[in-house]
Amino acid sequence: MTATLQTSAADTFRKAFRKSHTAAAYAPGRVEILGNHTDYNEGFVLSAAIDSGTYCLAARNGSGTCRLVAGNSMDQASFAADKPLPTPNHPWANYVIGVFAGLLPRAKATDGFDGLIVGDVPLGAGLSSSAALEISAGLALAQLYGLQPSALELARIGQRAEHEYVGVKCGLLDQISSIFGQPDHLVMTDFRSLDVTPVPLGKDAAFLMCRTHARHALVDGEYNARRKHCEEAAQHFAKVLAHPVLALRDVSWAEWEQHQGGMDPIAARRAAHPIGENERVLQGRECLAHGDLIAFGKLMYASHDSSRTYFENSCRELDAVVDAARGIPLILGARLSGGGFGGSAVALVHPRDVDPASRALQQGYARRISGPPCDIRPLRASAGARVLTIT
Numbered sequence: 001m002t003a004t005l006q007t008s009a010a011d012t013f014r015k016a017f018r019k020s021h022t023a024a025a026y027a028p029g030r031v032e033i034l035g036n037h038t039d040y041n042e043g044f045v046l047s048a049a050i051d052s053g054t055y056c057l058a059a060r061n062g063s064g065t066c067r068l069v070a071g072n073s074m075d076q077a078s079f080a081a082d083k084p085l086p087t088p089n090h091p092w093a094n095y096v097i098g099v100f101a102g103l104l105p106r107a108k109a110t111d112g113f114d115g116l117i118v119g120d121v122p123l124g125a126g127l128s129s130s131a132a133l134e135i136s137a138g139l140a141l142a143q144l145y146g147l148q149p150s151a152l153e154l155a156r157i158g159q160r161a162e163h164e165y166v167g168v169k170c171g172l173l174d175q176i177s178s179i180f181g182q183p184d185h186l187v188m189t190d191f192r193s194l195d196v197t198p199v200p201l202g203k204d205a206a207f208l209m210c211r212t213h214a215r216h217a218l219v220d221g222e223y224n225a226r227r228k229h230c231e232e233a234a235q236h237f238a239k240v241l242a243h244p245v246l247a248l249r250d251v252s253w254a255e256w257e258q259h260q261g262g263m264d265p266i267a268a269r270r271a272a273h274p275i276g277e278n279e280r281v282l283q284g285r286e287c288l289a290h291g292d293l294i295a296f297g298k299l300m301y302a303s304h305d306s307s308r309t310y311f312e313n314s315c316r317e318l319d320a321v322v323d324a325a326r327g328i329p330l331i332l333g334a335r336l337s338g339g340g341f342g343g344s345a346v347a348l349v350h351p352r353d354v355d356p357a358s359r360a361l362q363q364g365y366a367r368r369i370s371g372p373p374c375d376i377r378p379l380r381a382s383a384g385a386r387v388l389t390i391t
């Protein structure tokens with residue numbers, strides 16, 4: 001995210017609303033490195049904030065109406081400050097309206113605001129442009145209305161906006177990664193305690209982001225269906241295991257193997273994925289602590305296999321990236337990142353191999369998929385969301 005984008009956003013704000021903004025914030029997208037669909041199962045994830053994100057610029061307008069402009073398309077939306085309801089015509093605006101509604105009970109005044117949203121996280125790429133939008137809006141609006149939600153409250157407000165205004169029953173991974181990202185560190189989150197720990201990446205690890213053009217659309221219900229199966233599976237294990245099971249986090253792989261036969265086969269397959277992923281994240285953290293990138297890469301491949309086989313949230317294009325990666329010795333591991341069903345994969349390489357590995361992966365992908373090429377670029381684990389000083 002460049003300073004230029006921030007400056008041009010200030011100009012666009014002035015042109016759109018004929019005044020200057022008085023509050024601004026930035027929030028990045030995220031990449032999930034290990035731990036797929038574990039967040040809402042109260043498990044573990046290693047993720048990172050990325051170096052693309054969203055700016056939200058805002059100023060109060062003293063009227064009863066909130067006006068929003070999406071700087072990338074110049075689409076405009078508005079809603080009543082005292083009735084922040086979802087709008088069917090401007091899906092992007094619903095994230096902001098939901099965040100405003102989440103903050104509003106704390107606001108003393110209910111006058112409206114003018115807001116501009118502009119960013120460079122590609123949409124539908126599985127890099128969580130939605131969390132970048134929610135968190136940048138949440139931080140800017142909190143500043144505008146003199147509110148001080150804690151980081152976790154802000155994450156929950158973003159999540160609630162997605163549940164209630166967009167219809168995706170997401171976990172907290174995207175919001176937490178966007179808020180807690182640190183340069184050159186992964187974010188290790190325990191989604192039961194919500195403890196967040198930075199994990200140094202070390203000088204030997206670099207990631208490639210591989211964006212397929214398979215459209216990623218969580219709203220289509222597949223995500224919610226997976227979540228429902230996981231919850232059903234947790235209920236089954238709570239009945240058959242002697243210890244308490246509040247979520248799939250409480251079930252080990254050995255217990256899954258022993259007891260999966262007695263349940264609906266689809267729910268059993270779905271449950272295998274977060275259960276295996278939890279164990280892989282804990283192993284992955286150890287591998288990073290010992291600088292064992294080869295073992296970490298193997299866990300990434302195993303994660304993708306589990307997505308493909310058990311969770312069925314991969315697709316032809318994501319499989320093509322990972323299959324191509326397996327044939328390239330410079331690549332240590334690769335897997336789909338985020339919700340799945342399209343979007344992006346992430347690959348692990350040594351920094352010195354970024355260019356040759358990217359080229360080889362691009363060619364390997366093109367040999368498998370005749371369509372738009374896969375966009376591959378190095379990924380920098382980056383700083384998390386922040387309020388911006390107005391100059």
Ligand code: GLA
Pocket residue numbers: 032035036037038039040128170171172173174338339340
């Ligand atoms: C999406 C959701 C997250 C998480 C991932 C899968 O990004 O928004 O909460 O469940 O999918 O790990």
